[in-house]
Amino acid sequence: MAESGYHSRIAQVHSDRVVTKFPEAFCKAARVDQKYDFDPRIRQSCSSERINNVSLKICKMIIIGDVSVGKTSLVNRFCKKAFDKDYKATIGVDFEVERFEILNTPFTLQMWDTAGQERFQCIAAAYYRGAHIVSIVFDLSDINTLASATKWLEAAQKENKGAGELLVFLVGTKKDLVAPQTYKEVEKEAIQVARQLNAEYWAVSAKTNEKVRDFFFRVASLSFEGTVLRELEKRQFTPVSQIGDGVSIQLNRNNPPPPRSSKTQCC
Ligand SMILES: Nc1nc2c(ncn2[C@@H]2O[C@H](COP(=O)(O)OP(=O)(O)OP(=O)(O)O)[C@@H](O)[C@H]2O)c(=O)[nH]1
Numbered sequence: 001m002a003e004s005g006y007h008s009r010i011a012q013v014h015s016d017r018v019v020t021k022f023p024e025a026f027c028k029a030a031r032v033d034q035k036y037d038f039d040p041r042i043r044q045s046c047s048s049e050r051i052n053n054v055s056l057k058i059c060k061m062i063i064i065g066d067v068s069v070g071k072t073s074l075v076n077r078f079c080k081k082a083f084d085k086d087y088k089a090t091i092g093v094d095f096e097v098e099r100f101e102i103l104n105t106p107f108t109l110q111m112w113d114t115a116g117q118e119r120f121q122c123i124a125a126a127y128y129r130g131a132h133i134v135s136i137v138f139d140l141s142d143i144n145t146l147a148s149a150t151k152w153l154e155a156a157q158k159e160n161k162g163a164g165e166l167l168v169f170l171v172g173t174k175k176d177l178v179a180p181q182t183y184k185e186v187e188k189e190a191i192q193v194a195r196q197l198n199a200e201y202w203a204v205s206a207k208t209n210e211k212v213r214d215f216f217f218r219v220a221s222l223s224f225e226g227t228v229l230r231e232l233e234k235r236q237f238t239p240v241s242q243i244g245d246g247v248s249i250q251l252n253r254n255n256p257p258p259p260r261s262s263k264t265q266c267c
């Protein structure tokens, strides 16, 4: 029997992390795709795979941006359902893991929450490598932090040269601090920047929890879709049934999934 509150088919995936519907983008003007549903090949593949033959997909997301823009608060709101109004600088990097079940398939999102402070940059940048997803965070109440977005993306790209294409999000935080009229002006600029960076734009508030869950579900679903599509393409050219993009782990009793959440700090 499944634990109460947890989805029955895949151990340790909370019912609050089950995705069956393709999550919508935040706004039509700056989205990374124009689709309104999972690719039909993915729906078909996920429904036809037997559960014990499904590989566990893992994607790595790095969360980068200026100091104190709200990176840690965003992750903590989603992963710990908590908000702390006091600022505690991230030293180097923090690490969280969230397990999802998307179209009956297990999917793990690693979140690397990096320090914005200049003095920790050389440490934090070492953790950019191997990223599939880049979330560039800026503070909607401080437009200067939007101006740094290009610099942050370039830093992430530098560490991932030659790897596959990065899935990029531009996330404005602290929406609760901005009056509606001001927000509209900031949004215009943010959408322009997002288009230049080929990024999808989101506006959230860790304090009020506005759009936080929607954002992470969108990240998980788009990265899951990309991973499965690449896996299906590779399968066309090889008879091997389990091919990893990023990391792909066979689910079986001898290979239990990693712990739900862990944390490392480096300095
Ligand atoms: N009102 C409001 N305050 C926020 C929000 N998100 C973060 N803050 C506050 O902004 C400050 C900085 O938040 P952090 O999440 O620590 O910022 P950070 O980007 O992780 O900072 P570094 O780790 O130094 O790079 C804290 O005092 C938070 O309480 C939000 O959505 N609304």
Ligand SMILES: [Mg+2]
Pocket (backbone or CB within 6 Å): 071, 072, 073, 088, 089, 090, 113, 114, 115, 116
């Ligand atoms: Mg932080």
